[in-house]
């Protein structure tokens with residue numbers, strides 16, 4: 001038996017065609033059940049928030065999972081291996097600010113949901129930062145004077161534009177990854193390898 005944890009929303013929409021092409025179809029996908037059966041007796045699926053996928057996989061509640069690279073960095077990826085770049089849900093983790101905003105300061109105030117990635121990036125540049133953790137509506141922060149700039153995901157750029165912000169620097173390219181619980185990778189190696197090879201061919 002293999003349990004796969006999938007991330008809700010945009011990632012799920014792009015994961016489903018990959019699974020279907022691999023021969024996995026989820027039963028009753030719109031039901032409120034948390035654990036869903038598939039057309040294959042040996043595979044079950046859990047659909048949860050992207051941020052929780054690495055936690056479920058780390059603790060072995062799911063053997064494998066699909067989540068964004070951003071979420072893996074925030075989680076620390078303890079107890080999980082990254083097996084594949086699925087090359088879906090592509091976006092960029094970017095620094096953005098109001099146009100012409102001067103960002104040369106001793107301590108830069110940054111609003112973000114992505115604490116670890118932000119810390120790593122500015123540590124490497126030896127720039128001191130004060131990080132303000134927000135869980136959404138991050139693009140509002142510079143406008144209301146909460147921060148000098150933001151670090152957030154950018155896909156089309158529409159959200160930045162609609163809120164009068166411009167991209168300043170690309171921190172990294174993000175895409176969804178297939179991850180596995182390190183213990184399950186040993187105990188269920190044959191099943192997991194077979195699935196990974198199938199998905200890899202489709203990518």
Ligand code: PRP
Nearest residue numbers: 136137152153154155156157158159160
């Ligand atoms: C993400 C991100 C931006 C937006 C960028 O938010 O935080 O707000 O998408 O996309 P765009 O460049 O195509 O406009 P999401 O919709 O995932 O919701 P969230 O704010 O809950 O993270």
